């Protein structure tokens with residue numbers, strides 16, 4: 001499926017001159033594109049922003065994972081319901097299950113950084129197919145009613161100009177044919193960057209950080225929601241957001257992230 005999704009190209013213009021590819025080719029000559037991870041110049045036929053040889057290096061979760069926190073497990077371990085990486089969260093994440101495309105390291109880490117901090121929006125379209133695959137494989141797609149992107153605080157979103165979670169959630173919602181509920185959760189205070197804090201501080205930092213926007217309050221009741229974010233470290237943010245949705249009447253919350261961070265190893 002990933003191949004099918006990622007292999008999508010525009011229509012073939014056999015036997016005639018395609019004005020769009022002509023313009024695209026000229027632009028490539030004038031403004032050569034480069035792989036956002038390796039910096040290798042990309043050829044005119046390479047439509048992705050990531051070189052294929054780099055993308056192949058991404059270490060994916062596959063069939064060995066913790067259903068509770070999404071962490072990748074050793075090859076052949078299979079599915080576990082609790083792992084050493086989520087042991088700290090004895091009370092859970094307020095989510096039925098969490099999926100992660102892979103660990104926050106190597107190529108996936110570089111892609112998340114490019115998307116979040118370097119304004120490389122097109123990375124979302126590289127990552128989304130992997131996320132979609134997971135959401136189908138794990139059975140979330142048929143169990144959820146709507147997709148909710150993890151919000152940024154308004155000031156942070158204004159500074160960044162976009163919300164990377166929304167960029168991933170949008171193609172995901174489309175692929176699973178579920179509505180994307182924008183403006184559902186509000187991050188009503190500017191929390192300190194989670195990456196700058198210890199595990200205990202992360203929990204305190206997000207405590208009470210979310211509220212449900214009034215316009216969405218009546219539609220949440222009884223719904224099963226899929227919360228989407230780019231990176232999960234301890235899970236404190238996901239837990240707080242899921243808890244807020246459930247307090248607002250959601251029946252259940254699943255979560256899907258691109259990368260499950262190894263605590264202490266994130267940037």
Ligand SMILES: [Zn+2]
Nearest residue numbers: 066069083086
């Ligand atoms: Zn776990």
